[in-house]
Amino acid sequence: MSAPSNAAVSDIVVIGAGVIGAATAYFAAREGLSVTVLDKGLPASGTSSACEGNILVSDKELGPELELTRYSLGVWHGDLAEHRHLWEFEAKGGIIVASRESSLASLHRVMAVQKGFGVAVEELDPDALRAAEPNISPDALGGAFYPEDCQVQPMLVAAHLVRLAVAAGARFHADTTVTGFLRSGERIAGVRTTRGEFSASSVVNCTGTWAGELAALAGVDVPVMPRRGFVMVTEPLPPMVHHKVYAAEYIDNVGSSDAGLQASPVVEGTPSGTILIGSTRERVGFDRTVSTDALRLLARNAVGLFPFLAAVKAIRHYHGFRPYCPDHLPVIGPDERAPGLWHAAGHEGAGIGLSVGTGKLLAQALAGREPDLDLTPFAPARFGTAPKDQSAPREEASA
Amino acid sequence: MSGIAARDVAVVGAGPAGLAAAVAAVEAGARVVVVDSAAQPGGQYWRHRPENVVAADGRGHHDWGVYLDLRARFDAARATGAIEYVPGRQVWMAQNDDGGFTLRTTPTVAPSVAPSASVAPPASVAPSDPAGAHPADVTAQRESVSTIRARRLVLCPGAYDRQLPVPGWDLPGVMAAGGIQAFIKANGALPGRRFVVAGTGPFLLPVAANIAEAGGMVAAVLESSSPVAWFPHLGAAAGVPEKALEGLGYAAVFARHRIPYRTRTVVTEVLGEDRTRAVRTARVDPGGRVVRGSERLLEDVDVVGFGWGFTPQLELPVSLGAETRVDADRSLVAVVDTRQESSIPGLFLAGEVTGVGGAALAVLEGRVAGASAAARASALSPAHASPQDRDQGEAPPSDALPPALSPADAARVARYRRFAQAMHRAHPVPDAWHEWLTPETTVCRCEEVTAGQIAEARDALGAADARSLKSFTRAGMGWCQGRVCGFAASCLGAGGGAHPSEASLAASAKRPLAAPVSIGELAALEPSTTTKGTPA
Ligand SMILES: Cc1cc2nc3c(=O)[nH]c(=O)nc-3n(C[C@H](O)[C@H](O)[C@H](O)COP(=O)(O)OP(=O)(O)OC[C@H]3O[C@@H](n4cnc5c(N)ncnc54)[C@H](O)[C@@H]3O)c2cc1C
Numbered sequence A: 001m002s003a004p005s006n007a008a009v010s011d012i013v014v015i016g017a018g019v020i021g022a023a024t025a026y027f028a029a030r031e032g033l034s035v036t037v038l039d040k041g042l043p044a045s046g047t048s049s050a051c052e053g054n055i056l057v058s059d060k061e062l063g064p065e066l067e068l069t070r071y072s073l074g075v076w077h078g079d080l081a082e083h084r085h086l087w088e089f090e091a092k093g094g095i096i097v098a099s100r101e102s103s104l105a106s107l108h109r110v111m112a113v114q115k116g117f118g119v120a121v122e123e124l125d126p127d128a129l130r131a132a133e134p135n136i137s138p139d140a141l142g143g144a145f146y147p148e149d150c151q152v153q154p155m156l157v158a159a160h161l162v163r164l165a166v167a168a169g170a171r172f173h174a175d176t177t178v179t180g181f182l183r184s185g186e187r188i189a190g191v192r193t194t195r196g197e198f199s200a201s202s203v204v205n206c207t208g209t210w211a212g213e214l215a216a217l218a219g220v221d222v223p224v225m226p227r228r229g230f231v232m233v234t235e236p237l238p239p240m241v242h243h244k245v246y247a248a249e250y251i252d253n254v255g256s257s258d259a260g261l262q263a264s265p266v267v268e269g270t271p272s273g274t275i276l277i278g279s280t281r282e283r284v285g286f287d288r289t290v291s292t293d294a295l296r297l298l299a300r301n302a303v304g305l306f307p308f309l310a311a312v313k314a315i316r317h318y319h320g321f322r323p324y325c326p327d328h329l330p331v332i333g334p335d336e337r338a339p340g341l342w343h344a345a346g347h348e349g350a351g352i353g354l355s356v357g358t359g360k361l362l363a364q365a366l367a368g369r370e371p372d373l374d375l376t377p378f379a380p381a382r383f384g385t386a387p388k389d390q391s392a393p394r395e396e397a398s399a
Numbered sequence B: 001m002s003g004i005a006a007r008d009v010a011v012v013g014a015g016p017a018g019l020a021a022a023v024a025a026v027e028a029g030a031r032v033v034v035v036d037s038a039a040q041p042g043g044q045y046w047r048h049r050p051e052n053v054v055a056a057d058g059r060g061h062h063d064w065g066v067y068l069d070l071r072a073r074f075d076a077a078r079a080t081g082a083i084e085y086v087p088g089r090q091v092w093m094a095q096n097d098d099g100g101f102t103l104r105t106t107p108t109v110a111p112s113v114a115p116s117a118s119v120a121p122p123a124s125v126a127p128s129d130p131a132g133a134h135p136a137d138v139t140a141q142r143e144s145v146s147t148i149r150a151r152r153l154v155l156c157p158g159a160y161d162r163q164l165p166v167p168g169w170d171l172p173g174v175m176a177a178g179g180i181q182a183f184i185k186a187n188g189a190l191p192g193r194r195f196v197v198a199g200t201g202p203f204l205l206p207v208a209a210n211i212a213e214a215g216g217m218v219a220a221v222l223e224s225s226s227p228v229a230w231f232p233h234l235g236a237a238a239g240v241p242e243k244a245l246e247g248l249g250y251a252a253v254f255a256r257h258r259i260p261y262r263t264r265t266v267v268t269e270v271l272g273e274d275r276t277r278a279v280r281t282a283r284v285d286p287g288g289r290v291v292r293g294s295e296r297l298l299e300d301v302d303v304v305g306f307g308w309g310f311t312p313q314l315e316l317p318v319s320l321g322a323e324t325r326v327d328a329d330r331s332l333v334a335v336v337d338t339r340q341e342s343s344i345p346g347l348f349l350a351g352e353v354t355g356v357g358g359a360a361l362a363v364l365e366g367r368v369a370g371a372s373a374a375a376r377a378s379a380l381s382p383a384h385a386s387p388q389d390r391d392q393g394e395a396p397p398s399d400a401l402p403p404a405l406s407p408a409d410a411a412r413v414a415r416y417r418r419f420a421q422a423m424h425r426a427h428p429v430p431d432a433w434h435e436w437l438t439p440e441t442t443v444c445r446c447e448e449v450t451a452g453q454i455a456e457a458r459d460a461l462g463a464a465d466a467r468s469l470k471s472f473t474r475a476g477m478g479w480c481q482g483r484v485c486g487f488a489a490s491c492l493g494a495g496g497g498a499h500p501s502e503a504s505l506a507a508s509a510k511r512p513l514a515a516p517v518s519i520g521e522l523a524a525l526e527p528s529t530t531t532k533g534t535p536a
C-alpha cells in the first residue's frame, strides 16, 4: 500500500498538540516557518488536560529551570499579553504557609536564598497571612508571599495556541498518530502516520510523557518517564482561597543546606468557584487505577491548610502522568544522534509554565537564530551521543 | 479494616432490579449486603412516601404486587441477617481488588427504614455512650458501613431522565419529567399547579397521569414523535400485551382529566421573567424541524417536565472498566452476557444500566444477576478468586448455574427487550433539536455555558467530543458533572444533528467520583495495606 503523501513539504512537523507542541508551533509559525502540527487526538488530550495551571517561581531552585521559568514569565507577560484573557491568565501570587516552628525556620532560610538570586518574595507574619488568607488554619505560624506566581487554564492555552498558529499559517491534523519516521540518508525527513506521510526539513517531538516512545521510533534514547499525579476538585464555593497556597512542611525533608523547594500540594481557587487540590507524585508507570491513598493524602494536606475544607464536597478527581527525565530537566533542542529530529519534552510538573518560553526559544533555534537563552543544559546529548541500543532494557532512574 | 465483614454478594440499588437481585442471591444461599442511596427500598419505579410517616398503599403505582412480594422476601431475609441493608448511603467509588470488590459509601439521606441491626455499632463504641443515644448509634453505624466488601458485585443503579436544553429551560419551574413523578411519589404533593409534560416516549404518560391523579392540571402532553412511528414495530410491541393495556389505562385517565395529547409537537421555548409562566410549542417534522407558522404560545404554565428517554447511570460500571456500547436510544449502556455478567469477571449488572427497558425487565434481569452472582460466589472459595485464577480457570461452566429463569420467563425477557428496542426506535431524540436553540441558550446549567460558546469551541478550537468541550468551555464541570448536559453537549460537539460517538458518550459517563464525597471523609480513609508504587 502506498500511503498518501500530505501536501507540500513543511519546514517543520510538530508531533503533539499539548502545551509544548502548541507553543512551539505558534512561535515557529510566527518566525515565518511553514508548520504542520499532528496529534493522535485533539489539542490538549494528553497531560496538558490532566494537570493544574500553576506557573510557579516559588518552587524553583537556582539553575537552568529557574532561568527558563523567568524567561517564560517574560513571554506570558510580554509576547502573549494581548491573549491572556483567552486562557484565564491570573497573576494571583502564591503563598507558602508554615505551621511548625521548624518549618517556619526552614522557610525563612529558603526565602533568604531565593531573594539572593532575585526571586520576589515577602515575608508574611501571622496577621499578614490571615489578612491574605482569612480561612487559613489557626495552626499557621507565618508564611511567604510570591507575587510572581500565576495561573492559566492549560487546555485553553494549548487549544488557542494551536488556533493562533493556524491563523499564522500552520496546519493542524487531529486524530493523526505518528507511527514512524521518514529518512533521507541519515537525516530524519518527515513522519509516517495513520493518515499518511508528512515530509519536513525538521521534526519536533513534543509528545510529553510519550516522547521516549517516539524517540525510540527514530532509534534514539530519550529517557522520559511517567510520574503520576492526582488532583481533586471541590464543589463550587464563594471565594474562600485567594492565592495558590501550599505548605512549607516538606522543606524540612529537603534538608537545611538545600535551598531547593520541591513541588508540594497546592490549594487554589479557580475563576469558576471550584477549589483545586493538587497534587500527588508517584512513580507507578501508566497505572490508571485510582489510589485511595492518593486521595487521602490530598484531603489530609488540604484540611491541614484550610480546616473548612473538611465539610466541603469533592465532586471530581483526575490524574495525569508528568513527563520526567532522570535529572528533572526537560529535553529541548536538536538531537545530534538523529539529524533533523528535535525534542521539546520532559517538563515534568512545570510544563505549563515553561511551555511558552520553550516554544519561543525552540522556534528561534529552528529558524537558525541564536536563541535568547542558552539551551545547552537541556540538550538531548546529555543522555549519550550514540544511537540507541534497541535491545537494552531501560532502568528507571530514582527521583 | 473497619467496615462490615465481607459478604458473598453486594448489591448497589434497591429499585426493581436491585431488590430482585438481592432476593434471588439470598434465596440461592448467598450472604448479601444491599446499599441504596434512597431512604427506603423501591428505587425510581416504586418510590413511595416515607414509611415512618405513612404506610404505603400502592396508589399511583404499577406492579405493586410484585413490589410487595419482593419486599416481603427482602424483609424476611433481613430478619435472619442474610441480607444486610444499608439505606441512605451512596457508593462514591467501587474498586475491584484481589478476590472481590470494595465499595466506599457516603451518607445521602436519613433512612426511613431502619438499617440492618447487624451493622449496629461495635461493642467497644456503644458503652462509651452513656445514654445509648440514638444519634450516636447512627453515627457509629454509618462509619462502620463507609467501606463494604464483597466477593461478587451486582450494580443496579438505574437511570435518570435525559434532558435537552431549550431557551428558558434554566428558569425555575422547569423539571425533569421523572423529577415531577418522584416529587409526587415521595411527598404526596404537587410541585406546581398547571403542568406541561414534553419530550418523547411512553414514560411521559404515567407522569401526566400521576399529576392529574394528584389533583394537578395538565395543560398538555407533547410528544415529538408520532404513533405512526410505531407501525413498523407493532410486531415487537404487540408481543407485550401488558404494555398495550397500560396504554389503554392511560387513555382512560387522559380522557377523564381532559389531558390534551399532541404528537409531533415540542416545546421550543420556556418563557417567564423569574420563573416559568408559559411555553412556546411548535409542530415538527419527523426529523424534528419546526413546521413554519406552527408556533403557539401556551400561557399560564408554572411547571414544565421534560423527558427525552433516559440516561443510565454508568459511572460505577465504567470506573470498574466494564465494556460499553451505544443502544438504540443512543444511550451508553454496559454489555452483559446471558447471566448478566459484565466484561469484568464477578461484576454483574441489571436494570437500566444494561439498556433502558422498564421495570418488569429490570426485575427479571435482577433475578438472573442475583442468582448468577450467588452461584459464582459459592462456586469459588475466596482463594480461588484471585486475578490469576480468573485469567486461567474462569468460572464454573454455565450449566453448573441454577436456572434463574423458567423458559417462560426467558421468553418474557426476550419479548421485553424486543419491545424496548421498538420503543427506542419509535421515540428517537429528534436529529434537529439543536435548531431550537439560540446562541444564548444555556446548555450547561451548572457552569452557565451557552450553545454559542459550545459552537465556538467546536468550530474554532476543534472541540468535537464531550471531553474537549468540557476542557474548553467548562460544560459538564460543575456540580452535576455533566449528568444533565452530557448527552446534549456530545450531540452539539458532533455538530449539525450528527449522532454522538461512543467515545464522546463514554467520556461524559466517566466520573471517577460516582457521588460527591466530603474532603473530611476522604481524609479519614484508612491507608491501604498494599501500596503499589513508590511515593516520590
Ligand atoms: C497532576 C499534575 C499536575 C500538574 N500541575 C502543573 C502545574 O501546576 N503547572 C505546570 O506548569 N505543569 C504542571 N504539570 C505538568 C504539565 O502538565 C506537563 O508538564 C505538560 O502538560 C506537558 O505538556 P506536553 O505538551 O509536553 O505533553 P502533553 O500535553 O501530554 O502533549 C503530548 C501530546 O502528544 C500527543 N502524542 C503522543 N504520542 C503521539 C503520536 N505517536 N502521534 C501523535 N501525537 C502523539 C498526545 O496525544 C498529546 O496531545 C502537572 C502535571 C500533572 C500530571
Ligand SMILES: Cc1cc2nc3c(=O)[nH]c(=O)nc-3n(C[C@H](O)[C@H](O)[C@H](O)COP(=O)(O)OP(=O)(O)OC[C@H]3O[C@@H](n4cnc5c(N)ncnc54)[C@H](O)[C@@H]3O)c2cc1C
Pocket: B012, B013, B014, B015, B016, B017, B018, B035, B036, B037, B038, B042, B043, B044, B045, B046, B089, B090, B091, B092, B156, B157, B158, B159, B160, B161, B177, B178, B179, B181, B203, B206, B207, B313, B316, B350, B351, B352, B353, B357, B358, B359, B360, B362, B514, B515
Ligand atoms: C419518569 C419515569 C417514569 C417511568 N415510568 C415507567 C412506567 O410507567 N413503566 C415502566 O415499566 N417503567 C417506568 N419507568 C422506568 C422505571 O423506573 C425503571 O425501569 C426502573 O425503575 C428500573 O429499575 P432499576 O432497578 O434499574 O433502577 P431504579 O429504580 O432507578 O433504582 C436504582 C436505585 O439505585 C440507587 N442508586 C443509584 N446509584 C447509586 C449509588 N452510586 N449508590 C447507592 N445507590 C445508588 C438509586 O437511588 C435507586 O434507589 C419510569 C422511570 C421514570 C424516571
